Amino acid sequence: MIIDCHGHYTTAPPALESWRDRQLAGIADGNRTLPTPAPQITDDQLRETIEKGQLKIQQARGSDVTIFSPRAAGMAHHVGNQKTSEDWSRVCNDLIYRVSEMFPKNFIGVCQLPQSPGVDPRNCIPELERCVNELGFVGCNLNPDPSGGWWKEPPLTDKWWYPLYEKMAELDVPAMIHVSSSCNPCFHATGAHYINGDTTAFMQLIQGNLFKDFPTLKFIIPHGGGAVPFHWGRYRGLAQMLKKPLLTEHLLKNVYFDTCVYHQPGINLLAEVIPVDNILFASEMIGAVQGIDPETGNEYDDTKRYIDKLAVSEEDKRKIFELNARKVYGRLDAQLKKRGLI
Amino acid sequence: MIIDCHGHYTTAPPALESWRDRQLAGIADGNRTLPTPAPQITDDQLRETIEKGQLKIQQARGSDVTIFSPRAAGMAHHVGNQKTSEDWSRVCNDLIYRVSEMFPKNFIGVCQLPQSPGVDPRNCIPELERCVNELGFVGCNLNPDPSGGWWKEPPLTDKWWYPLYEKMAELDVPAMIHVSSSCNPCFHATGAHYINGDTTAFMQLIQGNLFKDFPTLKFIIPHGGGAVPFHWGRYRGLAQMLKKPLLTEHLLKNVYFDTCVYHQPGINLLAEVIPVDNILFASEMIGAVQGIDPETGNEYDDTKRYIDKLAVSEEDKRKIFELNARKVYGRLDAQLKKRGLI
Numbered sequence: 001m002i003i004d005c006h007g008h009y010t011t012a013p014p015a016l017e018s019w020r021d022r023q024l025a026g027i028a029d030g031n032r033t034l035p036t037p038a039p040q041i042t043d044d045q046l047r048e049t050i051e052k053g054q055l056k057i058q059q060a061r062g063s064d065v066t067i068f069s070p071r072a073a074g075m076a077h078h079v080g081n082q083k084t085s086e087d088w089s090r091v092c093n094d095l096i097y098r099v100s101e102m103f104p105k106n107f108i109g110v111c112q113l114p115q116s117p118g119v120d121p122r123n124c125i126p127e128l129e130r131c132v133n134e135l136g137f138v139g140c141n142l143n144p145d146p147s148g149g150w151w152k153e154p155p156l157t158d159k160w161w162y163p164l165y166e167k168m169a170e171l172d173v174p175a176m177i178h179v180s181s182s183c184n185p186c187f188h189a190t191g192a193h194y195i196n197g198d199t200t201a202f203m204q205l206i207q208g209n210l211f212k213d214f215p216t217l218k219f220i221i222p223h224g225g226g227a228v229p230f231h232w233g234r235y236r237g238l239a240q241m242l243k244k245p246l247l248t249e250h251l252l253k254n255v256y257f258d259t260c261v262y263h264q265p266g267i268n269l270l271a272e273v274i275p276v277d278n279i280l281f282a283s284e285m286i287g288a289v290q291g292i293d294p295e296t297g298n299e300y301d302d303t304k305r306y307i308d309k310l311a312v313s314e315e316d317k318r319k320i321f322e323l324n325a326r327k328v329y330g331r332l333d334a335q336l337k338k339r340g341l342i
Numbered sequence: 343m344i345i346d347c348h349g350h351y352t353t354a355p356p357a358l359e360s361w362r363d364r365q366l367a368g369i370a371d372g373n374r375t376l377p378t379p380a381p382q383i384t385d386d387q388l389r390e391t392i393e394k395g396q397l398k399i400q401q402a403r404g405s406d407v408t409i410f411s412p413r414a415a416g417m418a419h420h421v422g423n424q425k426t427s428e429d430w431s432r433v434c435n436d437l438i439y440r441v442s443e444m445f446p447k448n449f450i451g452v453c454q455l456p457q458s459p460g461v462d463p464r465n466c467i468p469e470l471e472r473c474v475n476e477l478g479f480v481g482c483n484l485n486p487d488p489s490g491g492w493w494k495e496p497p498l499t500d501k502w503w504y505p506l507y508e509k510m511a512e513l514d515v516p517a518m519i520h521v522s523s524s525c526n527p528c529f530h531a532t533g534a535h536y537i538n539g540d541t542t543a544f545m546q547l548i549q550g551n552l553f554k555d556f557p558t559l560k561f562i563i564p565h566g567g568g569a570v571p572f573h574w575g576r577y578r579g580l581a582q583m584l585k586k587p588l589l590t591e592h593l594l595k596n597v598y599f600d601t602c603v604y605h606q607p608g609i610n611l612l613a614e615v616i617p618v619d620n621i622l623f624a625s626e627m628i629g630a631v632q633g634i635d636p637e638t639g640n641e642y643d644d645t646k647r648y649i650d651k652l653a654v655s656e657e658d659k660r661k662i663f664e665l666n667a668r669k670v671y672g673r674l675d676a677q678l679k680k681r682g683l684i
Binding site for chain 1: 492538580583610633
């Protein structure tokens with residue numbers, strides 16, 4: 001079985017965006033009536049976007065299940081206020097739930113959290129509980145920068161975040177550390193902010209001792225860990241200068257990297273320096289980088305091709321494609337069983 | 343000849359830091375008298391720091407000349423105001439000049455610019471001209487984020503920066519794009535801010551068309567280009583989506599990467615994806631990452647060892663070690679000749 005741990009619903013029907021427009025228009029103009037509690041989207045509309053989009057690509061590329069969450073750039077936690085974010089998260093997560101019920105063998109949910117700049121992350125707990133306990137979701141996306149490129153929240157190791165981590169540990173769900181869109185003109189969203197977010201999060205974790213307090217907490221750093229594997233010597237050296245244990249001890253029992261690196265040499269490096277037990281297959285399709293790589297004739301984000309070519313054993317490939325995800329997402333096996341996949 | 347294009351004077355005598363302390367104390371307490379125009383540092387003091395520091399390491403590792411600039415984290419453009427930055431830059435650059443005169447065969451100067459948040463970069467032109475025309479410097483360090491981790495300046499492609507670029511083009515000097523210290527607690531300086539700065543700058547250049555306006559302008563992106571080579575497929579794909587030419591055409595006639603990547607697999611990747619003509623040898627010693635890598639028994643920042651092991655021709659190694667620097671730093675050959683090195 002091939003599990004893609006990083007997929008967003010980037011192809012949602014236009015009614016979702018219209019709903020969001022009306023929600024945000026209501027912030028600008030307080031005289032407006034708020035939109036309906038949820039956008040009017042039929043099952044047929046949902047089915048069409050998935051069948052022509054993510055499902056089609058899954059089948060064409062030969063993966064089986066996608067761990068599926070709302071569009072990352074769409075989260076835009078910096079917009080509006082706590083209520084805006086809570087309403088919007090619920091709407092987005094409900095769509096993921098409907099997709100995961102409609103295509104139970106292909107999509108399993110991960111939720112957007114209703115973060116909001118400066119708001120105590122405790123506000124995310126009810127939605128996390130709802131998604132995990134009621135909707136069968138197996139994880140969440142945690143934005144280390146809800147300000148959208150201004151980086152005004154405390155580092156991920158700060159006690160500010162602890163109530164959320166406690167709940168995650170209790171529920172046995174990991175977080176993918178994933179920023180959203182950038183409203184800082186210095187940072188292109190998918191070309192700078194995303195990658196910087198990954199790099200920044202990992203360095204914050206080096207500086208702290210978070211996993212002493214939360215030994216079972218698990219984070220996935222997407223996009224291959226940002227700059228981290230390329231600079232693995234730098235990070236090992238900085239940990240050493242900071243008198244931290246070896247990274248294998250300090251972080252790698254809790255931190256995992258996905259394979260959203262869109263060329264063969266990058267994936268080769270990832271597998272060379274990061275232990276195979278810490279690598280989870282992912283493509284982030286249909287996502288940031290769409291198009292055919294003229295150097296290969298294949299789509300940039302068809303990452304399965306790169307893993308297939310890796311010079312590692314079949315056993316290691318099975319870890320990357322399946323077993324590591326089942327280990328990191330503690331609730332995944334129950335969902336796979338329920339859906340007749342294992 | 344082996345030219346290390348990225349060295350900072352991280353070992354300056356303590357009198358420099360004391361001078362800076364008094365300068366900054368004068369901001370906090372307007373009743374204080376300002377420090378003397380320059381710190382009192384003798385030639386013997388300078389000589390000692392270099393002979394026991396950078397020169398010793400140069401000789402031990404077998405490089406010949408270092409392109410040498412003030413300590414990057416020390417620039418701290420976000421501190422004080424325009425005058426603070428101008429005085430501090432002059433003091434720091436003068437020390438570099440003295441080192442380059444004292445050890446003319448080993449160090450050639452690159453200047454710190456007196457940037458200051460929100461201040462028109464035109465204010466940097468007199469110091470750049472002084473350093474190049476009077477002190478024999480061959481380049482400058484340009485900070486894309488003088489706010490120190492808050493990223494409040496326009497992107498590098500904005501016309502805001504053009505007057506400085508015009509002067510750089512006129513003087514035929516390149517800039518290394520190098521942030522300084524971070525006052526944003528989210529960003530560890532050398533573990534996040536530096537690498538993010540590199541990644542961010544490269545993506546800004548992809549988004550713009552700067553080199554159409556400045557076809558001879560040259561930038562060096564340090565630290566191996568941040569995350570860029572590891573994600574070379576992503577950047578090629580994003581350029582394609584933005585309808586830009588191939589990166590080889592769009593940027594690589596003007597943008598170069600140094601080799602401050604502190605492990606063999608990273609350097610291997612760099613040389614695999616970035617054309618050899620765009621790679622400049624550098625170590626940034628004595629710098630961010632000090633210590634012995636337990637996996638190799640060698641110092642992390644002894645990057646010459648990694649280049650030595652690269653599977654490229656001797657001709658290509660000579661480009662990396664020497665010829666590319668002589669091409670990118672338009673005034674370098676004149677300095678090398680003057681010093682009897684070529």
